[in-house]
Amino acid sequence: MNIQIRPILVALRRHKAGTLLIALQIALTLAIVCNALFIIRQRLANLSEPSGVDESSVFVIRNQWAADWPTAQVDTQVKADMLALRQLPAVRDATPASGYPLKGGGWDNYISMTPDQTKPTTDAAVYTGDEHFIDTLGAKLIVGRNFRPEEVMVMGTQQAITPPVVIVTKALADKLFPGGNALGKSFYAMGTTPSTIIGIVDPLQRQGVDRWANAYAGQALIWPIRAAFSGGLFYVVRAKPGQLAEAMREAPKALIAQSHMRIIDPKDGVLDYATIRHMVYDSDRGMAILMGIICVVLLAITAAGIVGLTSFWVGQRRRQIGVRRALGAKKRDILAYFLTENFLISTAGVALGAVLAIAFNLWTKTRFEMSQMSMTYVGVGVIVLLLLGQGAVLAPALRASRVSPVEATRSV
Amino acid sequence: MFAYYLDLALRSLKRSPGLTLLMVLAIGFGVAASMTTWSVFRAVSGDPIPWKSSRLFVPQLDIWGPDSRKKGGYTDISDAFDYTDAVALMRDHRGKLQSAMYQVSPSVVPADAAKHPINVTGHAVFSEFFPMVEAPFKYGSGWSAQDDTNRSHVVVLSDKLNQKLFGDINSVGKSVNIEGKDYRVAGVLDRWNPQPRYYDVVNTGGFVGDGAEDVFLPFNTAIDVGMPNDGNTNCNEIPKGSGFVGLQQSSCVWISYMVELDSSADVDSYKNYLDGYMRQQQQAGRFNWPPKYELRDLPAWLNSQHVVPDDTKVSLLVALGLLIVCLVNTAGLLLAKFLRRSGEIGVRRALGAPRGAVYAQFLTEAGMVGAAGGVLGLLLTGAGVACVGWVLPKDIAALAKLDVSLLAMTLLVAVIATVLAGLYPTWRASRVQPAWQLKSN
Numbered sequence: 001m002n003i004q005i006r007p008i009l010v011a012l013r014r015h016k017a018g019t020l021l022i023a024l025q026i027a028l029t030l031a032i033v034c035n036a037l038f039i040i041r042q043r044l045a046n047l048s049e050p051s052g053v054d055e056s057s058v059f060v061i062r063n064q065w066a067a068d069w070p071t072a073q074v075d076t077q078v079k080a081d082m083l084a085l086r087q088l089p090a091v092r093d094a095t096p097a098s099g100y101p102l103k104g105g106g107w108d109n110y111i112s113m114t115p116d117q118t119k120p121t122t123d124a125a126v127y128t129g130d131e132h133f134i135d136t137l138g139a140k141l142i143v144g145r146n147f148r149p150e151e152v153m154v155m156g157t158q159q160a161i162t163p164p165v166v167i168v169t170k171a172l173a174d175k176l177f178p179g180g181n182a183l184g185k186s187f188y189a190m191g192t193t194p195s196t197i198i199g200i201v202d203p204l205q206r207q208g209v210d211r212w213a214n215a216y217a218g219q220a221l222i223w224p225i226r227a228a229f230s231g232g233l234f235y236v237v238r239a240k241p242g243q244l245a246e247a248m249r250e251a252p253k254a255l256i257a258q259s260h261m262r263i264i265d266p267k268d269g270v271l272d273y274a275t276i277r278h279m280v281y282d283s284d285r286g287m288a289i290l291m292g293i294i295c296v297v298l299l300a301i302t303a304a305g306i307v308g309l310t311s312f313w314v315g316q317r318r319r320q321i322g323v324r325r326a327l328g329a330k331k332r333d334i335l336a337y338f339l340t341e342n343f344l345i346s347t348a349g350v351a352l353g354a355v356l357a358i359a360f361n362l363w364t365k366t367r368f369e370m371s372q373m374s375m376t377y378v379g380v381g382v383i384v385l386l387l388l389g390q391g392a393v394l395a396p397a398l399r400a401s402r403v404s405p406v407e408a409t410r411s412v
Numbered sequence: 413m414f415a416y417y418l419d420l421a422l423r424s425l426k427r428s429p430g431l432t433l434l435m436v437l438a439i440g441f442g443v444a445a446s447m448t449t450w451s452v453f454r455a456v457s458g459d460p461i462p463w464k465s466s467r468l469f470v471p472q473l474d475i476w477g478p479d480s481r482k483k484g485g486y487t488d489i490s491d492a493f494d495y496t497d498a499v500a501l502m503r504d505h506r507g508k509l510q511s512a513m514y515q516v517s518p519s520v521v522p523a524d525a526a527k528h529p530i531n532v533t534g535h536a537v538f539s540e541f542f543p544m545v546e547a548p549f550k551y552g553s554g555w556s557a558q559d560d561t562n563r564s565h566v567v568v569l570s571d572k573l574n575q576k577l578f579g580d581i582n583s584v585g586k587s588v589n590i591e592g593k594d595y596r597v598a599g600v601l602d603r604w605n606p607q608p609r610y611y612d613v614v615n616t617g618g619f620v621g622d623g624a625e626d627v628f629l630p631f632n633t634a635i636d637v638g639m640p641n642d643g644n645t646n647c648n649e650i651p652k653g654s655g656f657v658g659l660q661q662s663s664c665v666w667i668s669y670m671v672e673l674d675s676s677a678d679v680d681s682y683k684n685y686l687d688g689y690m691r692q693q694q695q696a697g698r699f700n701w702p703p704k705y706e707l708r709d710l711p712a713w714l715n716s717q718h719v720v721p722d723d724t725k726v727s728l729l730v731a732l733g734l735l736i737v738c739l740v741n742t743a744g745l746l747l748a749k750f751l752r753r754s755g756e757i758g759v760r761r762a763l764g765a766p767r768g769a770v771y772a773q774f775l776t777e778a779g780m781v782g783a784a785g786g787v788l789g790l791l792l793t794g795a796g797v798a799c800v801g802w803v804l805p806k807d808i809a810a811l812a813k814l815d816v817s818l819l820a821m822t823l824l825v826a827v828i829a830t831v832l833a834g835l836y837p838t839w840r841a842s843r844v845q846p847a848w849q850l851k852s853n
Contacts, residue, residue, distance in 0.1 A: 028740065036730060118482075157655055313748075
């Protein structure tokens with residue numbers, strides 16, 4: 001099969017406007033699809049990150065007090081509540097906490113290696129919990145040991161205390177001590193007393209998943225602190241395998257039985273991890289779906305546009321096709337002609353589109369919180385659009401190849 | 413003549429139903445996607461108090477210094493107040509109306525002992541807050557400046573909380589138990605839930621899903637009874653003292669501040685005041701960096717706080733891109749369609765139709781495609797706005813509303829855009845040489 005490109009180019013020169021419009025449409029489609037795919041990929045990557053929590057059995061109770069109690073009284077109540085929760089048949093373990101992974105927002109501290117450092121080394125999400133925290137979340141302690149009960153300190157509202165021991169995530173340990181051996185080393189978390197690393201867990205996600213925190217992904221520390229906030233706190237509870245529903249039903253009842261002076265919101269006071277994950281990734285998932293819909297609509301419209309315009313060209317050139325067939329051109333020559341024609345237009349389109357795609361990405365990078373798009377997306381987009389063009393042109397091209405040589409003799 | 417063109421257009425469109433359907437679908441989807449994202453953008457970028465926003469100002473004081481910005485990688489100075497400065501600015505009282513405020517989340521114990529206590533949200537504010545933001549009252553009013561000074565136990569309730577506690581009655585003068593203490597109801601607000609919640613963007617991010625705030629208490633009273641801050645607290649260093657009192661003595665920022673200034677002269681004198689205040693603080697040895705402050709009006713403040721989420725802007729941009737592709741697509745198809753009828757145009761021209769008539773005929777046809785696309789777009793926009801809660805965060809999606817102006821705009825954009833897309837094909841059609849067409853036939 002001998003494909004002649006010159007005659008195609010000559011023919012295209014007679015359809016400048018149509019050719020330009022298709023090329024432009026392909027270019028714009030490529031620019032948008034690349035960026036949309038990039039956004040989708042970024043958001044989906046967030047969605048599937050493991051939290052380090054045993055999500056199928058853990059749930060969280062937002063417990064608020066209906067009375068203005070002093071710290072000591074709150075602490076007494078928290079301890080009683082923990083005993084009651086841990087005794088429930090469906091419950092494996094429970095811990096009082098100021099926050100939990102994927103909560104959204106949350107408590108963050110700067111981390112420094114020396115107390116008088118002006119620019120901190122990094123930033124870490126701060127979790128507080130007692131010696132049951134690690135087991136309750138189901139986090140994996142890879143090195144070191146858990147907190148001992150006597151290490152757990154009590155913290156009232158807005159009270160600044162720095163426990164001397166800390167458990168950190170592997171991400172934080174690696175960031176602070178790139179050489180490894182973080183165990184036994186210490187750091188400062190916005191205080192004047194150091195905390196010594198006694199254990200390392202991996203993985204454990206941060207409370208917030210905002211994009212500003214991407215640079216600190218997975219960096220968190222756990223302090224042995226029993227929160228006794230007068231406003232209220234979270235109770236993280238781990239059900240025994242397969243007993244999540246029962247535990248979620250029984251836990252609030254057990255707490256109310258302990259004391260009436262509390263508020264557990266009937267609507268969102270008790271949340272399982274499926275819901276927590278759903279809520280925190282709401283906007284990420286939404287963006288991915290929206291971009292997905294737009295991609296599909298765009299590709300469909302562009303494909304349909306190519307079908308439409310090529311069909312028109314085939315209709316216009318029936319006589320010429322007939323002449324070529326009469327002069328000995330085979331069906332596959334006609335087919336090849338239209339496929340090649342589309343390939344030429346698409347190539348010009350994707351070349352322009354690749355430039356537009358990168359320009360758009362660079363522009364959004366300066367205006368919004370976006371990162372640099374890898375060239376893979378442009379590559380994938382180019383291939384998708386070239387294939388789409390060939391696929392779209394196939395039906396009209398086949399129709400053209402079936403034009404009978406007799407058409408050459410007919411007048412219009 | 414127009415009726416004739418309509419008839420011609422209809423015949424022409426019927427002749428190639430596939431191509432027509434394709435154009436209508438493209439326009440419909442393109443317009444619907446842009447209008448749906450536009451409805452969200454319009455909702456979140458709206459001015460919550462348009463008649464007054466240029467007279468409401470948010471001051472910012474640089475109490476942490478340039479090092480803190482380097483540390484956190486920020487460029488703007490802190491967006492909230494510490495207790496010391498908030499109280500000082502309130503005491504100096506240099507604006508027409510002003511209020512420091514912080515977010516609270518107290519519990520309310522119903523008088524009926526059988527009912528469970530409930531947790532409510534609200535703000536601790538000064539008396540001038542209500543006239544400043546022009547909060548509408550159903551019963552009663554805000555409290556007096558005297559109540560601020562006396563640290564009176566008074567409260568303003570939302571319509572909803574009033575309903576829940578008292579039923580739909582005028583409860584002014586009645587007593588409510590908040591955190592174990594009795595407060596006298598000074599007023600009940602009518603439905604009032606401005607979006608974005610401009611008086612405290614720092615804590616809400618601008619948009620709050622369901623419902624208005626339930627209670628407003630005097631700032632001084634809340635401090636007095638030790639009602640802790642329920643909003644964000646940002647610290648440059650760990651507070652030395654502990655508890656809520658320790659927070660008040662610290663340089664942590666957790667208080668919002670808003671001031672009303674009615675003329676540009678007032679704005680200038682307020683700026684002078686802030687400058688003088690910061691100089692005085694520096695001279696008193698509180699800090700050693702050059703005094704720095706900001707005074708932004710409400711629109712500038714909302715902008716600096718990125719109240720319109722980036723996602724919303726990017727969605728709108730991408731949807732507009734989709735619309736442009738649809739228009740390019742339509743232009744290509746119209747071109748093909750019109751030029752196919754070169755013979756017909758040649759005959760019309762040869763029979764004496766001026767170029768203008770050809771223009772009118774083909775633009776009518778383009779307009780018709782646009783109108784059909786617009787009608788499809790209306791349906792799809794309706795579906796889009798209804799389903800937007802499925803893809804966007806609920807608190808933002810809930811603000812997107814289908815109204816007459818959005819529907820009118822959908823139709824208008826569809827028709828205008830299609831006619832614009834039809835301009836070039838029509839021009840090409842009008843340049844058809846009658847002689848050529850007639851000869852080749």
